[in-house]
Amino acid sequence: RNEYVARFPFLADKGxxxxxxxxxxxxxxxxxxxxxxxxxxxxxxxxxxxxxxxKDTIDWCKSQDxxxxxxxxLSHSDLLMKFYKAEGFAFxxxxxxxxxxxxxxxxxxxxxxxxxENVQHKDEYWFNQSIDDIISYLxxxxxxxxxxxxxxxxxxxxxxxxxxxxxxxxxxxxFVESITSMLDFCDEVVVVDAGSTDGTIDILNKLAxxxxxxxxxxxx
Numbered sequence: 302r303n304e305y306v307a308r309f310p311f312l313a314d315k316g317x318x319x320x321x322x323x324x325x326x327x328x329x330x331x332x333x334x335x336x337x338x339x340x341x342x343x344x345x346x347x348x349x350x351x352x353x354x355x356k357d358t359i360d361w362c363k364s365q366d367x368x369x370x371x372x373x374x375l376s377h378s379d380l381l382m383k384f385y386k387a388e389g390f391a392f393x394x395x396x397x398x399x400x401x402x403x404x405x406x407x408x409x410x411x412x413x414x415x416x417x418e419n420v421q422h423k424d425e426y427w428f429n430q431s432i433d434d435i436i437s438y439l440x441x442x443x444x445x446x447x448x449x450x451x452x453x454x455x456x457x458x459x460x461x462x463x464x465x466x467x468x469x470x471x472x473x474x475x476f477v478e479s480i481t482s483m484l485d486f487c488d489e490v491v492v493v494d495a496g497s498t499d500g501t502i503d504i505l506n507k508l509a510x511x512x513x514x515x516x517x518x519x520x521x
Contacts, residue, residue: 322446323439331436337385341386341387343387343388344412346371347372358393369391389415390414392416399422408435465493467496480492480505484515493518502519
């Protein structure tokens with residue numbers, strides 16, 4: 302976010318940082334698998350994309366005399382099982398990788414991590430808490446997203462009431478009581494009169510002067 306704001310200052314008072322957003326199913330799986338203590342070897346992501354820094358990461362593992370294994374093209378469940386059994390995960394991207402899911406999954410599943418400064422969330426407060434606190438943080442991301450959407454759209458919940466009238470005075474219909482009862486719980490009440498000639502409209506207009514919630518329309 303700071304990098305974007307430095308280039309586009311008009312974003313300074315806009316937007317939020319979500320981190321990576323996980324589905325409920327994925328978080329349940331992570332929560333279920335956490336805690337394994339029988340581990341062996343390090344993992345390196347094998348990617349043809351230069352930005353993932355695969356060669357640099359392999360070179361680091363070799364320099365540390367680490368037993369390592371590369372992976373690519375795995376299903377999500379197979380990837381999680383790799384992290385579940387691994388001692389550590391090394392990831393040294395050559396450019397900004399804002400919040401890579403694989404790093405989060407490896408951390409939650411108990412892997413030691415070797416990262417560089419391009420893994421931008423590695424020093425954020427939530428990522429350096431307990432595993433349970435990290436999961437709690439991730440569980441809250443969808444709520445943060447939707448709350449931000451609601452604020453940006455200025456969505457407000459309102460309750461409206463609607464009724465029609467026609468010569469209610471002559472018919473002795475309790476329209477005043479009916480309308481005022483709706484004013485108690487509605488944010489707005491719309492009354493459409495069909496062209497009353499018995500004084501109903503006069504009473505409606507008087508009620509409208511007493512409550513800004515009431516809107517009266519006359520159809521002739």
